[in-house]
Every structure is written in C-alpha cells, then in structure tokens.
Amino acid sequence: MKKSLGILMLLATMLVAVPALAQTTSTTATATTTAIACVGAAVNTRETALGTAISTHNQEIAGAYTARATALATAYTDTTKAQLAKDVKAAWATFKSSIKTSNTAWKTAKNSAWASFRTAAKACKAPVGVSDSANATAEAQ
Numbered sequence: 001m002k003k004s005l006g007i008l009m010l011l012a013t014m015l016v017a018v019p020a021l022a023q024t025t026s027t028t029a030t031a032t033t034t035a036i037a038c039v040g041a042a043v044n045t046r047e048t049a050l051g052t053a054i055s056t057h058n059q060e061i062a063g064a065y066t067a068r069a070t071a072l073a074t075a076y077t078d079t080t081k082a083q084l085a086k087d088v089k090a091a092w093a094t095f096k097s098s099i100k101t102s103n104t105a106w107k108t109a110k111n112s113a114w115a116s117f118r119t120a121a122k123a124c125k126a127p128v129g130v131s132d133s134a135n136a137t138a139e140a141q
Contacts, residue, residue, distance in 0.1 A: 038124035039131055046117035053109035054140060057102055064098035071095075110139055 068091055075087030114136055121131050 035126035
C-alpha cells in the first residue's frame with residue numbers, strides 16, 4: 001500500500017512538473033528566436049553602415065590617386081627644375097593629406113558602426129554565441 005501511494009505521489013508530481021517544464025522550454029526557445037532576430041537586425045544595420053563607409057572611402061582613395069596623377073602630369077610639363085620640384089612636392093603633399101583624411105574618416109565610421117552594433121546586440125540579450133563580434137578584427141584597416 002505504501003509503495004502504491006508513493007508511486008501515485010511521484011506520478012502526480014510528474015504530471016504537474018512536466019507541463020511547467022514544457023512551458024519554460026517553449027518560452028526559452030521563443031526568447032532565443034527573438035534574440036537571434038534582434039541580433040540579425042543589428043548585424044544588418046552594422047553591415048549597411050560599413051558598406052556605405054567603405055564605398056565612400058574607396059571613392060575618396062581613387063579620387064586621390066586620380067588627382068595625384070593629374071597634378072604630376074601637369075608638373076612634368078614644367079620647363080624648369082625648380083618649378084617641377086615645387087609642383088611634384090605639392091602633388092604628393094595633397095595626395096598624402098587626402099589619403100590621411102579618408103583613412104581617418106573610414107576608421108571613425110568603422111568604429112562607430114561596431115560600437116552601435118555592440119550596443120544594439122547587448123540590448124537583444126541574446127545567448128552566448130549568437131553574435132559575430134569576434135570577427136571584428138578581420139575588418140579592413
């Protein structure tokens with residue numbers, strides 16, 4: 001009799017616990033799915049910002065090379081050595097300045113995109129392993 005009563009108590013406990021456990025598992029799965037979608041949206045925003053920034057950077061770099069080529073072509077039409085030296089120096093100085101400015105803008109935009117992403121991803125409260133932040137060092141320098 002005691003054995004039967006013990007088995008009945010165990011079965012009654014399981015009947016109460018199993019649905020509660022199933023509800024927790026379902027809620028956890030829904031929360032994880034929502035968090036993954038949230039991180040996905042943050043990744044999309046980051047990638048769009050990075051794509052725009054690198055495109056701008058590449059156009060600026062190409063423009064700097066074009067401007068340098070034009071300035072050097074003009075410099076080599078000079079008839080005096082002194083004027084040639086002055087124009088070549090100016091062409092290279094302008095080029096270096098343009099490259100430096102573009103590199104600084106790219107780094108600022110890249111860092112901003114990643115910082116915004118980290119903030120947005122943190123707000124998603126996603127489980128460990130959902131984000132791709134570990135790959136940030138692979139970004140173009």
